Amino acid sequence: MSGRKTRKASIVFLTIILILAFGSTQVMAAGFTDITATKYDWAxxxxxxxxxxxxxxxxxxxxxxxxxxxxxxxxxxxxxxxxxxxxxxxxxxxxxxxxxxxxxxxxxxxxxxxxxxxxxxxxxxxxxxxxxxxxxxxxxxxxxxxxxxxxxxxxxxxxxxxxxxxxxxxxxxxxxxxxxxxxxxxxxxxxxxxxxxxxxxxxxxxxxxxxxxxxxKLEKTNNIMVQGVVKNVDSTLLPSFDLKLGDGSSKTYTVDTNTLIYKEDADGNLTSAQLKDIKSGDTVNIIASRNTAQYVEVAYGKQATIVEDEDEDEDEDKVIKGIIRGVNISANVLTIENQDNDKYESYNIASDVKIRRDGTTSDIYKLMIGDTAAVTVTDGKIVRIEAETATKEIMGVITDITFISKNPTITIEDEDGKENDYELDKNATIRKNSRSADVSDLKIGDEVKLTLEYGVGTRVVATSTKQDISGTVKAVTLADINSVTVIDDKGREHILTITRDTEITKDRKQIDVTDIRPNYYVDIEAENDEAISIDVTVRSVKETIRGTVVNINEDVKVIVISIKNDDGTKSTQHVYYTSDTILYKENREVRISRIAEGDEVICIGSYEGGLFFADTVHDLTISD
Known part of the structure; x- marks a missing residue:
């Protein structure tokens, strides 16, 4: 008989423990009968x-x-x-x-x-x-x-x-x-x-x-959810956990048989978990009814270091750099992954916090999980946040491409004329002119939109700048990088790179770069500063004279110019013009009266009987 009483007393004691542990009232979650197992476990x-x-x-x-x-x-x-x-x-x-x-x-x-x-x-x-x-x-x-x-x-x-x-x-x-x-x-x-x-x-x-x-996970939504960092977990006598809240206070939440517990994986998906899976230092979001947790969501990542206000040096500011891993606006707490120790750290946010995001004044509502940030902590509270979007786009023109480091680096000049270097991820997606491309297809002068993720280029969308140039060859440079210098029909100078892929023809026959001579007339199709094709046209050989006007005699139609020789000395050259000579100033056709002493000019023409007759005269001086 005494054995029965002992068993009965044990059952009563166990019942009391269960009531204390789980509560006498069950909290129904969704409870939808059509959310069947297997088929809808993902949702x-x-x-x-x-x-x-x-x-x-x-x-x-x-x-x-x-x-x-x-x-x-x-x-x-x-x-x-x-x-x-x-x-x-x-x-x-x-x-x-x-x-x-x-x-x-x-x-x-x-x-x-x-x-x-x-x-x-x-x-x-x-x-x-x-x-x-x-x-x-x-x-x-x-x-x-x-x-x-x-x-x-x-x-x-x-x-x-x-x-x-x-x-x-x-x-x-x-x-x-x-x-x-x-x-x-x-x-x-x-x-x-x-x-x-x-x-x-x-x-x-x-x-x-x-x-x-x-x-x-991105924005302030409704304020029912509570976010904090787990301090202690009791999964035995009284299933519960202690949570440090954003205001620095602590609160205990009990867990019963109806509490829904999920843990986030590396892909952001939620998977079923148990109380024993929650660890001290985990960042959690919960939905609670009074002191009972109805729903617990454990954030993915390394555990946070719980920073207590009393441990802070009140006289010392510290700056923590890393990635924002959580922003609880209602609780005024921010969690950052400290790049120095790879730990998640949670801090209260001061009411007068100063926030800048992507270089402009911002507010807490615009901070995003994943933003890189430098936060200044004073007396245990964040007083300043300098954040940058994890993913951003850079628009500009490629001015350099280097392969010195492990991954290629491209230099981009933005619309303000500022140049910055950006490392490309080894798996970066590259498209050029609406087609899949490789980094070797990128050229200096390409217009680009570069997508950065944490400062590293993950996507490049490039468009080449094409141009047609016609003019007279001034010089041909044969070196490690071959190039041709051309004076176009408006007197502008272009230096174009010649590659092994440049197609060069003369009289419809393929020729080599070594066959191009100064004063040849050429039609060039160029992409950025690289010649794609060069067509040499058979024309009478033209000479180019460049110098400064020292005198103009309209009676005999002669322009006297001063020329600087290769050895540093100066000489004068008489340039004759006729009614057929075309004169340009600031890319417009003008009369001889618009050209003055002191102007820098380029004269293109030929020698006849020892005299130089100009076909075109280009005045390079820009008027005020």
Missing amino acids: RPYIEKMNLLGVVKGVTETTYGPDDSVTREQLITMLVRLMGWESQATGKSLPSTFPKANSVAPWARGYVAVAVEKGIVSDEDLENFRPADAATRSEVAVFAVKAIGLGQEAESRENLNASLTFNDGYLIELKARPYIEIAVEKGIMKGFPDGSFKPNDKVTRAQIATVLHNIT
């Missing part, structure tokens, strides 16, 4: 998360409808909820200018009205909203990018060629391309394994949960 974490955040709801009390298409009005509703604007939608009416307002479902009108106010629904979408139409992947990208405040950034890229590499990129409308480009850059959306984007495919309710989850 389950995101649906559960968005459901707990109140962003997505079921089509019935027990079903989610994962394969149903998301309508445009549903998409807008989800985005408005996600961004924390639901309270603004309550009782809000569509503007009087909104076309066919009655076509929007009554429950969605307030949300759409907020979206119009925020600029998410604008332009063609405002003129023809089509609320009940299924949203396409392209439309999701556009609305999402606008929702996170990057609509103007997308508009600024409309005149540029979006660097999309999807094999079905031709199906993407031009106006949508920059939005999709940004959505891909920010990790909101990505392509399919076959290399396509499928812009016109309808988005299912299962897929949209994933997109919404990706957005939460």
